[in-house]
Amino acid sequence: xxxxxxxxxxxxxxxxxxxxxxxxxxxxxxxxxxxxxxxxxxxxxxxxxxxxxxxxxxxxxxxxxxxxxxxxxxxxxxxxxxxxxxxxxxxxxxxxxxxxxxxxxxxxxxxxxxxxxxxxxxxxxxxxxxxxxxxxxxxxxxxxxxxxxxxxxxxxxxxxxxxxxxxxxxxxxxxxxxxxxxxxxxxxxxxxxxxxxxxxxxxxxxxxxxxxxxxxxxxxxxxxxxxxxxxxxxxxxxxxxxxxxxxxxxxxxxxxxxxxxxxxxxxxxxxxxxxxxxxxxxxxxxxxxxxxxxxxxxxxxxxxxxxxxxxxxxxxxxxxxxxxxxxxxxxxxxxxxxxxxxxxxxxxxxxxxx
Numbered sequence: 001x002x003x004x005x006x007x008x009x010x011x012x013x014x015x016x017x018x019x020x021x022x023x024x025x026x027x028x029x030x031x032x033x034x035x036x037x038x039x040x041x042x043x044x045x046x047x048x049x050x051x052x053x054x055x056x057x058x059x060x061x062x063x064x065x066x067x068x069x070x071x072x073x074x075x076x077x078x079x080x081x082x083x084x085x086x087x088x089x090x091x092x093x094x095x096x097x098x099x100x101x102x103x104x105x106x107x108x109x110x111x112x113x114x115x116x117x118x119x120x121x122x123x124x125x126x127x128x129x130x131x132x133x134x135x136x137x138x139x140x141x142x143x144x145x146x147x148x149x150x151x152x153x154x155x156x157x158x159x160x161x162x163x164x165x166x167x168x169x170x171x172x173x174x175x176x177x178x179x180x181x182x183x184x185x186x187x188x189x190x191x192x193x194x195x196x197x198x199x200x201x202x203x204x205x206x207x208x209x210x211x212x213x214x215x216x217x218x219x220x221x222x223x224x225x226x227x228x229x230x231x232x233x234x235x236x237x238x239x240x241x242x243x244x245x246x247x248x249x250x251x252x253x254x255x256x257x258x259x260x261x262x263x264x265x266x267x268x269x270x271x272x273x274x275x276x277x278x279x280x281x282x283x284x285x286x287x288x289x290x291x292x293x294x295x296x297x298x299x300x301x302x303x304x305x306x307x308x309x310x311x312x313x314x315x316x317x318x319x320x321x322x323x324x325x326x327x328x329x330x331x332x333x334x335x336x337x338x339x340x341x342x343x344x345x346x347x348x349x350x351x352x353x354x
Contacts, residue, residue: 052064052065052119054112054115054116054119056112057108059108059110060108060109060110060111060115061108061109061110061111061112061114061115062106062107062108062115063106063107063108063115063116063119064104064105064106064107065104065105065106065107065119065122065123065126066104066193067104067105067122067126068102068190068191068194069097069099069100069101069102069103069190069191070133070190070191071126071129071130071133071190072096072097072099072105073099074125074126074128074129075094075096075105075122075125075126076096082125083096086118086121086122087118089121090109090114090115090117090118090121091109091110091111091114092107092108092109092114092115092117092118093107093108093109094106094107094118094122095107095108102191102192102193105122107119107122130188130190131188131269133188133190134188135186135187135188135336136187136188136189136190136335136336137186137187137188137189137195137198137333137334137335137336137348138183138184138185138186138187138333138334138336138345139183139184139185139186139187139202139258139259139262139331139332139333139334140181140182140183140184140331140332140334140345141181141182141184141242141251141255141277141328141330141331141332142180142181142328142330142332142344143180143181143182143222143240143242143279143326144177144178144179144180144181144342144343144344145324145326147324147325147326148180148222148323148324148326149177149178149180150324151222151321151322151323151324152175152177152180152240152281152323153177155281155318155321155323156171156174156177156281158317158318159314159318162313162317163313163314163317166309166310166311166312166313166314167309167310168284168307168308168309168310169309169310169311169314170287172286172287173282173283173284173286173287173309174281174282174286175280175281175282175283175286176343178339178342178343178344179339179343179344179345180279180281181279181332181334181344181345182242182255182277182278182279183278183280184255184258184259184275184331185258185259185262185268185275186268187262187267187268187333189267194267195348197265197267198262198267198333198348198349199333199348199349201261201262201265201267202258202331202333202349202350202351203349203351204261205257205258205261205331205351206351206352208257209254209257209258209331209351209353210353210354212250212253212254212257213250213254213353215353215354216353216354217327217328217329217353217354218244218250218251218327218328218329218353219244219245219246219325219326219327219328220242220243220244220245220251220325220326220327220328221242221243221245221322221324221325222240222241222242222279222322222323222324222325222326223240223241223243223320223321223322223323224240224241224319224320224321225238225239225240225241225281225314225315225318225319225321226238226239226241226278227239227311227315232310232311232312232315233310233311233312234308234309234310235282235284235308235309235310235311236283236284236285236306236308236309237280237282237283237284238280238281238282238283238311238314239278239279239280239281240278240279240280240281240321240323241278241279242277242278242279245325251277251328252274252275252277254331255274255275255277256274256275258331259275282309282311284306284307284308284309285306287306287307328353329352329353329354330350330351330352330353331350331351331352332345332347332349332350333347333348333349333350334346334347334348335347335348
């Protein structure tokens with residue numbers, strides 16, 4: 001069935017069939033040689049490359065593609081095998097900048113169709129391995145308002161006083177109060193150009209967001225806690241519930257529209273029909289690595305390494321805990337694994353509702 005119904009991949013509005021390939025490990029070797037599949041084994045519904053400019057030159061045709069340097073190795077392959085096979089199959093020449101130097105991958109050939117085919121194959125190869133890169137940035141609604149931080153610290157203190165005897169409950173799994181936030185979506189931005197593109201995409205959303213909030217901050221209340229999985233005795237993530245005070249769906253609409261815009265810009269992959277808004281207060285990913293950001297999934301640890309905790313008493317005693325109220329006025333594009341002078345994640349860009 002996998003052969004008859006292969007998965008589809010959407011790149012710049014074009015649909016491709018993804019064939020099953022044997023994946024190999026890519027490890028850096030001397031002289032920037034890399035291990036990799038012989039080629040990007042995808043079949044295009046239409047090999048015509050219409051998203052890049054193919055220029056005619058005195059020697060034939062030429063096309064330049066922007067590719068982050070971290071992905072060069074997947075085009076090169078072990079000792080250049082992948083590039084050579086791509087060049088042989090498409091009868092083109094592929095020029096790649098030195099490793100670590102940001103630039104363009106340049107494809108040249110005698111025929112436009114050959115260059116177009118090579119561009120498509122390189123594009124698919126890059127897109128496939130881009131999805132395997134860890135996320136570098138995320139969109140969020142910050143919750144590190146002093147009133148919410150105070151309510152969180154009270155919650156943490158009382159939980160440790162009353163529930164520390166429960167399995168897996170310890171101080172290390174609590175969120176850093178300076179980093180409280182609602183994750184909207186995650187992004188893999190692999191060079192400065194992609195970060196600038198994401199910042200521009202965020203700015204493009206500002207007028208729409210202001211229309212939704214009527215140019216005013218959004219009054220929110222943070223009350224109650226909930227868990228992610230099905231068994232309250234084996235919990236990995238416990239989160240605070242956040243609602244607009246007038247019980248409208250404005251916060252949800254803003255989050256969903258932001259994701260739609262970033263997905264359409266090719267900067268984010270849509271994983272769910274709607275954003276699950278939650279403010280993580282406890283996460284077992286923090287147990288061994290306090291720098292891990294919340295993504296409700298494997299971070300630097302694998303799922304098998306995570307030690308769940310028993311949240312039954314916490315839910316019973318603090319299920320209606322009131323963390324506080326505040327006015328939300330900002331959407332942030334933040335960098336993973338970094339913090340500014342306030343202790344919050346370093347911001348690459350932001351918009352406001354006013």
